[in-house]
Amino acid sequence: MNRAGLRLVLRHNALPLLAGVIFAAMFGLYLALQPNGIRTDVLVTASNKGVLLALIAAAQTLPVLTGGIDLSAGAIVVLCNCLASILVNGSGLQIALGVVGVLGGGLAAGVFNALAVVVGRLQPIIATLATSTMFYGVSLLLRPSPGGDVDDDFASRLTGAWYGIPVSLILLGAVLLLVWMPFRRSLTGRGIYAVGSAEASAYMSGVKVAPAKFAAYVGAGLLSGLAGLLLTLIAESAQASAIQAGDLTLNSIAAVVIGGTSLFGGVGGIVGSVLGAFILRTIGDLLFVLKASPLWQPLFQGLILLLAVSLGALPMLRIRNRLETYR
Amino acid sequence: MTTASASYRSCLLFSTLALGLACAAPGAARAADPSNAQCFTPASNSNGTVSMPAKKGPYRIAFANGFIGNAWRVQMLQTLKAYAAQPEVASQIKELRIVSVGTDVSAQIAAMDNFISAGFDAILIDANSPTAFKPVMRRAKQAGVLIVSFDNTLDRTATETDLVQVNQDQKAMGRMMGEWLNQTMKEKKRVIEVRGVPGNSVDRDRHDGFREAMAEDPGIQVSEVVGNWDDGTGQKAVADTLAVTGGVDGIYTQGGSTGVTHALLDSHKPLIPIAGEGENGFRKLIAANSKDGLLGDSAGQSPALSAVSLKVALAVLGGQSVPAEISVPIPSANYKTLEPGKNYFPELSDTFFAAHDFPVCDINLTAAQITGVAAK
Numbered sequence: 001m002n003r004a005g006l007r008l009v010l011r012h013n014a015l016p017l018l019a020g021v022i023f024a025a026m027f028g029l030y031l032a033l034q035p036n037g038i039r040t041d042v043l044v045t046a047s048n049k050g051v052l053l054a055l056i057a058a059a060q061t062l063p064v065l066t067g068g069i070d071l072s073a074g075a076i077v078v079l080c081n082c083l084a085s086i087l088v089n090g091s092g093l094q095i096a097l098g099v100v101g102v103l104g105g106g107l108a109a110g111v112f113n114a115l116a117v118v119v120g121r122l123q124p125i126i127a128t129l130a131t132s133t134m135f136y137g138v139s140l141l142l143r144p145s146p147g148g149d150v151d152d153d154f155a156s157r158l159t160g161a162w163y164g165i166p167v168s169l170i171l172l173g174a175v176l177l178l179v180w181m182p183f184r185r186s187l188t189g190r191g192i193y194a195v196g197s198a199e200a201s202a203y204m205s206g207v208k209v210a211p212a213k214f215a216a217y218v219g220a221g222l223l224s225g226l227a228g229l230l231l232t233l234i235a236e237s238a239q240a241s242a243i244q245a246g247d248l249t250l251n252s253i254a255a256v257v258i259g260g261t262s263l264f265g266g267v268g269g270i271v272g273s274v275l276g277a278f279i280l281r282t283i284g285d286l287l288f289v290l291k292a293s294p295l296w297q298p299l300f301q302g303l304i305l306l307l308a309v310s311l312g313a314l315p316m317l318r319i320r321n322r323l324e325t326y327r
Numbered sequence: 328m329t330t331a332s333a334s335y336r337s338c339l340l341f342s343t344l345a346l347g348l349a350c351a352a353p354g355a356a357r358a359a360d361p362s363n364a365q366c367f368t369p370a371s372n373s374n375g376t377v378s379m380p381a382k383k384g385p386y387r388i389a390f391a392n393g394f395i396g397n398a399w400r401v402q403m404l405q406t407l408k409a410y411a412a413q414p415e416v417a418s419q420i421k422e423l424r425i426v427s428v429g430t431d432v433s434a435q436i437a438a439m440d441n442f443i444s445a446g447f448d449a450i451l452i453d454a455n456s457p458t459a460f461k462p463v464m465r466r467a468k469q470a471g472v473l474i475v476s477f478d479n480t481l482d483r484t485a486t487e488t489d490l491v492q493v494n495q496d497q498k499a500m501g502r503m504m505g506e507w508l509n510q511t512m513k514e515k516k517r518v519i520e521v522r523g524v525p526g527n528s529v530d531r532d533r534h535d536g537f538r539e540a541m542a543e544d545p546g547i548q549v550s551e552v553v554g555n556w557d558d559g560t561g562q563k564a565v566a567d568t569l570a571v572t573g574g575v576d577g578i579y580t581q582g583g584s585t586g587v588t589h590a591l592l593d594s595h596k597p598l599i600p601i602a603g604e605g606e607n608g609f610r611k612l613i614a615a616n617s618k619d620g621l622l623g624d625s626a627g628q629s630p631a632l633s634a635v636s637l638k639v640a641l642a643v644l645g646g647q648s649v650p651a652e653i654s655v656p657i658p659s660a661n662y663k664t665l666e667p668g669k670n671y672f673p674e675l676s677d678t679f680f681a682a683h684d685f686p687v688c689d690i691n692l693t694a695a696q697i698t699g700v701a702a703k
Contacts, residue, residue, distance in 0.1 A: 035445050045440035049433045146458040147482070155462065234433050235459035243430045244455075251431075284434060287426055288441050294404045294425040298395065 015260025016272035022308055023275050026282040033289035040161050046285060047166035048159050052230050054172055054277035056248050057255035058180070059223035061273040062216040064256050067196045067265030068117060068124035070220045072132035074249035075139070076109045078240060080228025082139040085148025085238030088229070095154055099229060106225015107218060109135055114217035118210050132245065139240035146239035148232075155233040168230060172274065175226070180270045188215045196265025255280050258308055279308050362647060366655060366688035367639065370496065373652035377491050379473060381646025382448060385421040388640055389442040390451040390633070391435055393479070395427040398678040402697065403453070403478070403630035406683065409696045410634035419641050422447075432459045439463045442472075449473040449640040451633065457482045464490065473643055477636040478628070483651075491643060493636045496654045500626055501533035503657065504579050504602035505540025507624045511600040512577040515547050519568055521554040521561050521580035521587055529628075533581050550575075556582025556604075558589075565590040575599060584609035584625070585677050592616065605629065605658065605682020610671035617662035626659035627682035634690050658682040668694075 010017065027046075031038050056073050063070040083105045087098035109131070116127040158167050183189045191212030194202035203209050227248075232238055252273075253263075259276030261268025283304045292300050390407065394400065404425065410416055411423045424447070428434040432455045442450050443466055450467065454460060454476055464487050467474050477493040508518065520537060523530035541547055552568055554561030561583030569575060569590065577600045580587040584603030591601060592612070598620035603609050605627025613623030635655050643649055659682065660670040667673050671681045672694045679698075684691055 039444060041440065041444045045437050045444065049437040052433050146456055148458070159462070231433060234436060234462070235456070236461045237456070237458035239432070239456045239458060241430075241432075241456070244432055247430045281434075281437075284426075284428060284438075285441070288424075288438065291424060294392070294395065294408075294427055295401065297427050 016269065016275060018311065019259050019272050019275040019279065022311055023279045023282065026279060026286060026308075030282055030285045030289055035289075040164050040166075044159070044161050044166045044168075046281065047169045048230075048234055050278045050281045051166075051168040051172045052227055052234065053248070053251055053255060053281055054274040055175070055223050055227035055230065056252040057259070057273040057277040058175070058270045059220040059227065060249075060252040060256050061259075061261055061268065061270045062192065062219045062223075063117075063124060063128075064253075064261055064263060065192050065196045065265055065268060066213050066216045067199065068213070068216070069128065069253070069263070070113065070217065070224075071125060071128040071249055072109070072113060072135055073220060073224045073252050074245035074247065075132035075135040075242075076106055076221055076224035077228040077231060077248050078238075078242075078245045079109060079135045079139045079142075080106050080225040081231045081235075081238040082143040082148075082240055084229050084232035085143060085150060088150050088154065088232060090151070095151055102229045102232075103222060103225045106221045106223075106228060108221070109225070110218040110221015113221060114214045117217055118213045132249070136240065136242050136245060143238050143240050146237065148237045150232055150236045152236070155236050158230075158233050171230075175223070176271065176274070183219075184269065188212055192216050193266055196267075198266070251280055252277070254305070258305075280305070283308075363638070363642060363649075363688065366635065366685065367642070367649045367653050368655070369650035370494070370652040370654035373650060375651040376648045377473075377489065377643060377651045378646070378648035379471070379489060379643055382644050384419045384641075384645065386419060386448040386641065386644050387422045387424075387446070388420055388449050388451065388637065389445075389447040390423070390425045391438040391442060392425060392427040393435055393453055393455040394430045399628075399630055399680060400453075402680055402683070403633045405697045406631045406692060407451075407633035407637060409692050409699075410631070410637060410690060413692075416637070416641070419645075423637075430455055432456045436460065436463045439474075440466065443467055443470050447472060448644055449475060451636045451640065452476045453478045453633075454481055455479070461486075473640060475636045475640045475643075477632045491636075491639050491649060491651060491653065493632055493639055493653045493655060495628055495632070495657050497529050497532035497628075498536035498539075499654075500628075500657050501536025501538075501581075502540045503536070503626060503659070504533075504624060505537040507661070508577045508579055508600055508602050509540060509544055511622055511624070514574075514576045515544055517548045517550065517572065517575050519565060519575055519578045520549050520551045521565060521578065521583070522551060523554065523556045523581040525553060530581065537579055554580060554583050554587065558583040558586030558608075560586075562586030562590045566594065569594040569596060577601065578603075580604070582606075585612065588612045588621070588623070591621070598622075600624075602626075605680050606677060607672055607675055607679040607681040608677025610660065610665055610681050611673060611677065613662050614665045614667070614671060614673075617665075622662050624659065624661040625682060626657050627680060629655075629658050629683050629685065630680050631658075631683045631685055631690055631692070634692070635685060635688050638688060638690070655685060656687055658684055 059073050060070055080102050084102045087101045088095055113128055113131055116122050117124050191207045194207045195209050195212050255276035256273045258279050259272030283301055287297050411420055426438050428438050435455050439450055460481055468489055474490045480492040480494050541549055552564035554564050561580055565587045579602045582604045585606050585608030588609055600622040602624045605625055610625050665671055675694055
């Protein structure tokens with residue numbers, strides 16, 4: 001790769017790269033302030049809750065790239081959480097089938113959203129707001145009171161470490177390398193970006209608009225389903241909690257923005273959102289090591305978040321014309 | 328307060344609950360006081376105990392709080408800090424680390440994991456979910472960390488041996504208020520019951536207890552309205568009910584008591600007995616209007632449960648055996664016992680939870696001590 005090519009790559013990925021630098025700095029500080037040094041269990045703890053939000057942020061990124069949004073992402077996580085607390089138990093085969101069932105549930109929820117947005121032509125924000133309430137309703141029916149039983153061994157293994165590397169992190173890496181990277185290069189993947197940049201132009205240029213949008217919402221459902229499975233393994237139980245659903249949805253949107261994906265669509269990607277999710281989670285961890293007083297914590301949290309987002313927006317200040325970001 | 332009369336009163340209130348040592352005789356309770364038998368009374372549904380090998384202090388204590396978004400939670404945190412700052416408590420604590428993680432269950436689990444990794448001796452928790460902490464409880468047990476959960480407690484399974492839970496008996500609270508109304512009402516024909524948030528277990532338990540007390544006098548007709556533990560909602564519901572029904576003899580409200588009392592005062596009907604929660608505003612109104620017939624009884628979920636939990640943690644770490652499920656006495660006051668500056672505070676806001684002290688637990692923080700630590 002020549003120097004011009006390298007510069008192009010850098011410029012195209014400026015925001016995710018910056019998010020990576022911010023995350024590295026914050027997490028480095030967190031590890032440096034660890035009272036007992038860097039231990040596997042500290043990494044596993046950070047990884048589990050980070051990957052959970054990262055998966056939901058990844059899910060959120062797909063509709064956002066098309067210029068839409070998925071307000072039901074958190075509700076799908078809770079739905080699949082409740083589903084998994086019923087299905088993921090028993091023998092090895094039963095567990096495997098249960099996992100497939102949970103992911104199928106997420107996929108089905110995604111298809112439902114896609115039908116509402118693409119076929120029903122409803123505004124994504126209101127369509128997914130409505131479906132989120134529906135998904136929450138199904139969760140309540142599945143699990144009227146908190147509880148459930150998940151295979152201990154299976155849960156401990158997937159939320160533990162493998163040769164010192166958190167297993168949840170390996171899972172996330174696999175999703176990025178084996179699913180997202182090929183998908184981004186595929187015709188449908190590029191279609192998602194085209195639709196988000198300029199839907200009319202994409203249509204005129206022969207991009208299949210409807211399938212691209214459909215894929216975005218279905219993919220979001222599937223990734224949210226995976227997050228729901230991970231939440232079940234972390235908690236070994238489920239609770240149909242509307243508060244939890246709302247919390248996760250809001251944080252996923254925040255992570256997407258921190259990671260450099262534009263809410264107007266067409267710019268960004270899942271890698272940035274994943275880093276955004278880890279940044280958000282590290283803010284909470286920093287409160288832990290910096291020993292902030294409890295009543296000051298919300299203020300600190302907000303300030304660090306604002307700082308992170310502002311740093312992410314710095315490259316934009318140098319741009320005289322927004323079109324330059326696409327050059 | 329370690330007097331025999333206090334023990335006798337708590338026996339009256341809890342006579343229907345299983346109450347071990349403290350109820351046997353007032354004299355015995357005083358003798359047992361160093362072990363906090365009056366404070367650490369077992370809940371009716373539990374007879375197990377928790378003990379750990381005594382550790383040498385001072386201890387490192389952590390608190391993994393959930394959300395921090397309402398007046399009760401803020402006061403709960405302030406009370407914990409104020410109690411930890413008391414000289415005799417502070418000497419036992421090397422470090423008190425508090426983290427509020429919001430409403431996300433996974434973040435609260437991670438906070439507990441972090442505390443375990445950092446080598447804390449005990450972790451307090453006001454849980455976001457009753458069931459999600461099984462795996463982290465296993466890790467806590469392996470690391471020998473004591474967990475004390477309070478307010479929103481956990482569903483206990485058979486495996487948790489190092490878990491103590493501290494709460495107030497909500498059903499007993501409902502029954503206590505019902506019994507007081509029964510004794511205080513002049514006539515007993517019609518009572519308004521203002522319920523809390525539907526579907527919540529606290530609402531269910533307080534309602535059940537109240538109805539048990541009411542059932543002792545079958546002539547009483549109870550009109551139920553939903554107040555969501557909220558001043559505005561309760562005020563509107565009671566104003567409407569008072570407008571359409573004549574001859575109400577008493578009111579029980581689970582929360583939003585200040586609003587409910589305003590509804591009664593604004594109706595310009597004869598004042599009647601009213602039993603409610605522990606809000607300062609409610610107690611202010613009772614104190615101001617009791618001579619005109621607004622007889623009131625006030626008892627509530629105390630934000631000082633956090634302080635009791637800290638006390639429990641220190642006791643267990645010191646080698647003491649305590650009941651696995653602790654039901655602390657319900658702080659209450661009525662129109663006869665209200666004293667400004669002691670159990671209600673004319674200078675503080677209506678939303679302050681005045682039902683906050685636990686004399687039998689030696690937790691007697693003043694309002695100034697609680698609110699004074701806010702900015703630190």
